[in-house]
Amino acid sequence: MTKNTVLLLEDDLNLASSLKREFEDHGFDVILASRISEIPESSVLTHAVLDLRLSGGEFGLEAISKIKDKSPDAKIVVLSGYGSITTAVEAVKRGALDYLTKPASFAEILSALEGRRVAEDADFKRRSLSEIEHEYIDFVLTKNRGNISRTAKDLGIHRQSLQRKLKKYT
Numbered sequence: 001m002t003k004n005t006v007l008l009l010e011d012d013l014n015l016a017s018s019l020k021r022e023f024e025d026h027g028f029d030v031i032l033a034s035r036i037s038e039i040p041e042s043s044v045l046t047h048a049v050l051d052l053r054l055s056g057g058e059f060g061l062e063a064i065s066k067i068k069d070k071s072p073d074a075k076i077v078v079l080s081g082y083g084s085i086t087t088a089v090e091a092v093k094r095g096a097l098d099y100l101t102k103p104a105s106f107a108e109i110l111s112a113l114e115g116r117r118v119a120e121d122a123d124f125k126r127r128s129l130s131e132i133e134h135e136y137i138d139f140v141l142t143k144n145r146g147n148i149s150r151t152a153k154d155l156g157i158h159r160q161s162l163q164r165k166l167k168k169y170t
Helices: 013-025 061-070 085-094 106-113 129-143 148-155 159-169
Strands: 005-009 029-033 047-051 075-080 098-101
Touching: 005 013, 013 029, 013 106, 047 061, 047 106, 061 075, 061 085, 075 085, 075 106, 085 098, 085 129, 098 106, 129 148, 129 159, 148 159
Parallel strands: 005 029, 005 047, 047 075, 075 098
Antiparallel strands: none
16 A cells, blocks of 8 residues: 655645644655645645645645646645635635635644545524625635736726725735
């Protein structure tokens, strides 16, 4: 039986180091990358954990096809500090097994990679108008690959207004 190899595509060094230790403790070989260009071409992966937004304006979703080309059976989970239904759907459409919002425990990540979820609170939480607006802005921003001017034009608002809204969400 071959050993499991997991790619951690994460630009937060502290989180990446912590996850690396956890995966190694569970018998995984770990490959760390903070940019899509750092993903080794030669490695066959069994699992991958991808950050949605990387430094330098990169989107982790773009790594899914690169991983699937080389390792079609790889189980991929996307992590995001800016979770939205729209980006979750896009991640799954591209081939991710699951989508988790940060902070996520190692148990949650491992369960998602194994195709099962840790039991969550079943109570329905009504979302505010601000949360829905943030989700839609995030969707349009992702569609426009982080381009603020194009996103503002698509939303029909001034660029500075969009920047104020984005600043409010961080």
